[in-house]
Amino acid sequence: MASGRMDLAEPLDVAPPRGGAIADKLRGAILDGKYGPGARLNEVHLSRDFGVSRTPVRGALQTLVGEALLEYTPNKGYSVRAFAVSEIVDAFEMRALAEGLAARLAAERGLTPANEADLSASLAELDGAITFAASAAPAEAVRNPYSAANERFHTAIHRAADSRLVTDVIALCSRVPLTLTRHIIDFKTEDLKDRVEEHHQIYDAILSRQPREAERLMYEHDQVVRRALVRVLAKSGS
Amino acid sequence: MASGRMDLAEPLDVAPPRGGAIADKLRGAILDGKYGPGARLNEVHLSRDFGVSRTPVRGALQTLVGEALLEYTPNKGYSVRAFAVSEIVDAFEMRALAEGLAARLAAERGLTPANEADLSASLAELDGAITFAASAAPAEAVRNPYSAANERFHTAIHRAADSRLVTDVIALCSRVPLTLTRHIIDFKTEDLKDRVEEHHQIYDAILSRQPREAERLMYEHDQVVRRALVRVLAKSGS
DNA sequence: AACTGCCGAATTGTATACACTTCGTAAATT
DNA sequence: AATTTACGAAGTGTATACAATTCGGCAGTT
Incomplete structure (x- = not known):
């Protein structure tokens, strides 16, 4: 039971918190209104919050832009879309x-x-x-x-x-x-x-x-x- | 005339080929059929082709995924969507x-x-x-x-x-x-x-x-x- | 001969360092 | 006092190094 291999046996659901997982969390947070309309999402802050580097965070943000949840302005960054x-x-x-x-x-x-x-x-x-x-x-x-x-x-x-x-x-x-x-x-x-x-x-x-x-x-x-x-x-x- | 600064004087239209420009080029190439359906887009190759690093290329690819032109499979990469x-x-x-x-x-x-x-x-x-x-x-x-x-x-x-x-x-x-x-x-x-x-x-x-x-x-x-x-x-x- | 296991090349995933742009602020000039 | 300029902090843009994963092929075994 205590074999090292056993410990890694079912990491499929939680262990590979790949970049996509960050997009999921952010999406949920946005749809739940945890970030108000127009709120700016800072890459560095998010990196620290999630305990990863900026790279996967950037990927997640770009994904969410593709889903029309975020807006992106060059050199200014990402912000939550405001819906009329x-x-x-x-x-x-x-x-x-x-x-x-x-x-x-x-x-x-x-x-x-x-x-x-x-x-x-x-x-x-x-x-x-x-x-x-x-x-x-x-x-x-x-x-x-x-x-x-x-x-x-x-x-x-x-x-x-x-x-x-x-x-x-x-x-x-x-x-x-x-x-x-x-x-x-x-x-x-x-x-x-x-x-x-x-x-x-x-x-x-x-x-x-x-x-x-x-x-x-x-x-x-x-x-x-x-x-x-x-x-x-x-x-x-x- | 031969000053180094002069050579870089008007880079505004071509020189700042920011990541978004790469997305534009790729989009055009895909819509023109230069990449067949299912074709894999390799980050390293594209980096060399465009003369930039992988980072902006990745950004462009993720953008195109958001536009439903590319498909993405974790650890496998990006490929042109095949439309029935x-x-x-x-x-x-x-x-x-x-x-x-x-x-x-x-x-x-x-x-x-x-x-x-x-x-x-x-x-x-x-x-x-x-x-x-x-x-x-x-x-x-x-x-x-x-x-x-x-x-x-x-x-x-x-x-x-x-x-x-x-x-x-x-x-x-x-x-x-x-x-x-x-x-x-x-x-x-x-x-x-x-x-x-x-x-x-x-x-x-x-x-x-x-x-x-x-x-x-x-x-x-x-x-x-x-x-x-x-x-x-x-x-x-x- | 078929199968299993292992190694290695190719490619993506992540981290980090550094350059560049933007914007606010404060100092200096008028 | 108002305007302008210069500086600096904050944040994004890009490059690059390294870790992790996938998959083909080869060798060894049965």
């Missing part, structure tokens, strides 16, 4: 279009057995989340099971669309500071039931190979979230 | 949706005087390009004036939409290896006239603040290109 509220709303509109296209493509191209299994499983999870919500439902607890299953469902459709570009676009639209978007997950239990029903309809449309119908349903499904966001903004903005 | 033909077609569909949204947003938000001037100017250029095409028209010569004005028009609309995310998405869709797409610019002169007319209609819809109409017109306008691509593919694929 209108841009966040636009992101949801763009996302609705892109996910609609994903659903359409999935319906056109058909589902592989693996895709179908994925979607069925997440639909079952969603049904489970909703009945659970109806019973206990301390509101807080509801979100996680639903959100997780919801994300699985959408991801499965992206895979089924089989178009990396479309997936990339959706990812781009999703990578928006959640400081505001957190608030809009204020679904009441009855609304939740509607959302789950929509998922089922989308699934059926894809299974029965109705591309335009699948696209329309997915678009409307995403629009619900966008409208909720606009509503919240109108309230807090007044 | 279906992905290229999807890119044009996604682009049509995104540019449609841009036109819609421009119509919703209205044009600034600068935007309006930009659009009018490029429309005039387009009109000029078409009459020029009708006269001389050695096919080759037509493309450049039209393409340039066409690009100006579309860029102006992106600016008018005033949504960086939408602009980014369109850029993502446009950054696809042109090896294939070059062929589809096989517009005949009469088709060109139709394209220009479409531009005018889009402009009018935006000016008269008809968002859905502007969106529909722009979408259809882009679909022309997508359909042309599909046609070429069907021909060469058979």
Whole structure:
């Protein structure tokens, strides 16, 4: 048990904290709002914080620029992008279009057995989340099971669309500071039931190979979230 | 005249080939197909080719990964992304949706005087390009004036939409290896006239603040290109 | 002959030193 | 007192040395 080789047996998950890991940590910190909009990210400071040299930090920063989370000015450095509220709303509109296209493509191209299994499983999870919500439902607890299953469902459709570009676009639209978007997950239990029903309809449309119908349903499904966001903004903005 | 300082007197246009310049050159080379799909880009070789060290080269490569032109595998390096033909077609569909949204947003938000001037100017250029095409028209010569004005028009609309995310998405869709797409610019002169007319209609819809109409017109306008691509593919694929 | 294990070349990953640019600050000149 | 200039700190830009990893091939073994 105490063999030296044994100690290094499973370093695959933590031990090689390669540069990519730094990008992950920074991304999480930014999306969680730990760095405010416009905050400057200093290479030297980050190096010390992470206990590595500037080189991997630079790599991580450049990666995050590519993900549109940071902005870069030559000789000035990297700063957290400031999103106007209108841009966040636009992101949801763009996302609705892109996910609609994903659903359409999935319906056109058909589902592989693996895709179908994925979607069925997440639909079952969603049904489970909703009945659970109806019973206990301390509101807080509801979100996680639903959100997780919801994300699985959408991801499965992206895979089924089989178009990396479309997936990339959706990812781009999703990578928006959640400081505001957190608030809009204020679904009441009855609304939740509607959302789950929509998922089922989308699934059926894809299974029965109705591309335009699948696209329309997915678009409307995403629009619900966008409208909720606009509503919240109108309230807090007044 | 032979002073050492004089030799370095005007290095402003070429001499500070900062890391970003390397990214530009590489991007151009990739889009021009000088590196085939899947080609590996070696840091050391590129360093020697550009006459700089590995550091700026790495930066450029990471930037291009962010632009989805390269793929990166840890400990293996960077390689040119291989695009399936279906992905290229999807890119044009996604682009049509995104540019449609841009036109819609421009119509919703209205044009600034600068935007309006930009659009009018490029429309005039387009009109000029078409009459020029009708006269001389050695096919080759037509493309450049039209393409340039066409690009100006579309860029102006992106600016008018005033949504960086939408602009980014369109850029993502446009950054696809042109090896294939070059062929589809096989517009005949009469088709060109139709394209220009479409531009005018889009402009009018935006000016008269008809968002859905502007969106529909722009979408259809882009679909022309997508359909042309599909046609070429069907021909060469058979 | 097939397989296993090991070595070494090639390439990426990281660290660090140094040059250059930017910007604030304070001193000096007008 | 206002403006300008010079200096210096802070931070990015680049180069280079070295460590770590991957993978091909060769040798040895079975």
